[in-house]
Amino acid sequence: MASKAETEDGTTARRGRPRSAATTAAILQSAYTLMATTGLAATTIDAIARHSNVSKMTIYKWWPSREALLIDAFLDQASRAVPLPVTGNPAAQIRRHAATYTEALLGEFGRVQLAVISECVSKTGSAEIFYERYLNLRRSRVLETIVNGQKDGSIGASGAPGDLYDAIYGSLFYRYVFGIKPLTPAYARNLVNLVLRPNADA
């Protein structure tokens, strides 16, 4: 007989009090809310603990550093935002996505994302971790779409997909970080057309 119980999904049941999902959620939610409302400087571990009614020890138990927590808080809340469209031809998909992304940038999503990136930069010197844990996947998907568009002819630009992607999303990010106007869905759509040079009917 096995000395440890197996749960239905095959994971081994651990001894001891199980980790509280409610606590974890409260921490992530508080971190996100504080970033969105009070800004990065006020989003201290102490403030998160106070806001979520969780002890600091519990936070430090599960996250090694503030940037790790902030990334998780962002991922937890923002992952479902800005999905890549699945209908329409590749150029149109990207155009819609860039517009939606721009709209998100102008709201809470943008504020929090930039705070997380800033935290990573000030702690580690770059935002590579953020790229690996969040951006990379999304970029890969858009890259595939660009490749498809180049294949089916809906995208006229012949540059490397990564270069095209960065020209679009790098522009949006650049304008957002430095407050360069305009930065609107219409600007984003126009930018996509400029960079990808889609066929007239795309």
Place this chain on the structure above:
Amino acid sequence: MASKAETEDGTTARRGRPRSAATTAAILQSAYTLMATTGLAATTIDAIARHSNVSKMTIYKWWPSREALLIDAFLDQASRAVPLPVTGNPAAQIRRHAATYTEALLGEFGRVQLAVISECVSKTGSAEIFYERYLNLRRSRVLETIVNGQKDGSIGASGAPGDLYDAIYGSLFYRYVFGIKPLTPAYARNLVNLVLRPNADA
């Protein structure tokens, strides 16, 4: 900061009150050095005061906040870096500038610039101040060059100059922040060609 002369017998002879310019320079130099070597997190006002042998009071007297000081420290050291070329046709000028800028990004200049931007973002939520005090001027000059290129035909791309600029420099910045490879002078030159579509002889 060389505010003290050494006499033969080793005692320190005061030559009178150090010039405030010397003190200012020492503060800016220390801030820059600390950002470049120990990173943003360790570049505290206390550390700058210690490193420059200046009292904290003097620093607070002249700068209202850390980001203001860091911007000045960056401007003081980095203004002379990455000058816009004045020879060659417009497309070639930008190509050379983008390559030079990329090279600078990969060194001390990039590290410090990103630290300053990060500080602005974490304090104010964006890097607008940095844009106004540094980027804006440089961007304007390049924009003029792009306009010239579009007029004389050396630049084939017809988009708004600002859009073209952001596509190039936004891409470079984006790759730098997120550590996306490759990021080299060759990549920059290629990117300029992709975005500006210069005539074959440019």
Place this chain on the structure above:
Amino acid sequence: MASKAETEDGTTARRGRPRSAATTAAILQSAYTLMATTGLAATTIDAIARHSNVSKMTIYKWWPSREALLIDAFLDQASRAVPLPVTGNPAAQIRRHAATYTEALLGEFGRVQLAVISECVSKTGSAEIFYERYLNLRRSRVLETIVNGQKDGSIGASGAPGDLYDAIYGSLFYRYVFGIKPLTPAYARNLVNLVLRPNADA
């Protein structure tokens, strides 16, 4: 028929898993060892649990507070130490006991006893509990001996037995707590003679 089993010694056997004697012993032993070796400040409940491989829950189940546990740990180990001699005349008995007690004070016994007393004082403001659970009984026995000595004339001092006892053992404790030298068996024997003024042949 009895609904509950009776063990040999008349105690009622409880349902469920019986309390583990080994665990109890391990806790008390660890508490004593830690007090003797690492000092009171390091003898935390957590440290005792770690050292004895017992969970904190088990400790808190059986002892309501740290001072209660430390007293028990002391009693468990130290009760058998420093027995009152039963041979010789009363004055000689006390003289030998004071000397033995002094010797014990200078070793592990003294260190642990003082730690326990200190813990009681810092938690409750005095060491009355320690007196009630440990000192009182021993003092009573010595008091009887003093009374006997005063009756049979071997003790010349006419003061109240309690006053004589405290003059002797209070002196020893006082010197121990404040590190006043000398504090040796010889000093103790001399002190007993000074306070009790035994007849020459005692």
Place this chain on the structure above:
Amino acid sequence: MASKAETEDGTTARRGRPRSAATTAAILQSAYTLMATTGLAATTIDAIARHSNVSKMTIYKWWPSREALLIDAFLDQASRAVPLPVTGNPAAQIRRHAATYTEALLGEFGRVQLAVISECVSKTGSAEIFYERYLNLRRSRVLETIVNGQKDGSIGASGAPGDLYDAIYGSLFYRYVFGIKPLTPAYARNLVNLVLRPNADA
């Protein structure tokens, strides 16, 4: 000409903002008050800082540890208490002093003194520091008085002065720590007579 200003009392004036006497006093007063009212366990550095409206940094700047602060707090408030009488013959002086000391023991003084001693014991294993910084001087003075009494014949006991002192004050301390009754000025006077055996007219 001196390069540093000399204050009236001959101490060298230091550069920079001078230490605030009010702050120091507030810290010591708060520490004393908290010990007397809430007990040792509640007299944390945090609590002292809160109660005195002083930052923890300032406390840690001037005292290396809690026991050091508590000793100073006790000395600051209690030094003037329980002065040795200067009139009357030696035996009578000590009798009065022991009675006064006992009275003090039963009030705030006793509570705080015991707390300080307990803190020293739990941190360092003994109260030697307290002896060196407080008790020693007082004991020496009483010892001189005992010597005088033995010389002029007012004290009949021939033991070493230190032994006699400890028999008296050790008894009082012992009774206080362990809550042994009675502990009153009358008891103290009687104890002095028992130990010192003064001549009838003393």
Place this chain on the structure above:
DNA sequence: AGTTAAGCGAGACGGTACGTCTCGTCTTTTA
């Protein structure tokens, strides 16, 4: 043999103090 109750280790958790750090302000001496 199966049920039930308690003991016990593992470990999560909120609370609070620890001792240290930087911030930004304030007060004094010195050149």
Place this chain on the structure above:
DNA sequence: TAAAAGACGAGACGTACCGTCTCGCTTAACT
């Protein structure tokens, strides 16, 4: 009269222990 030296209140840092609370497993007495 500007600068240094440095005290100071505020409050975050990351760690430790407190005492409580699930959990899963074990051990016995009672059905």
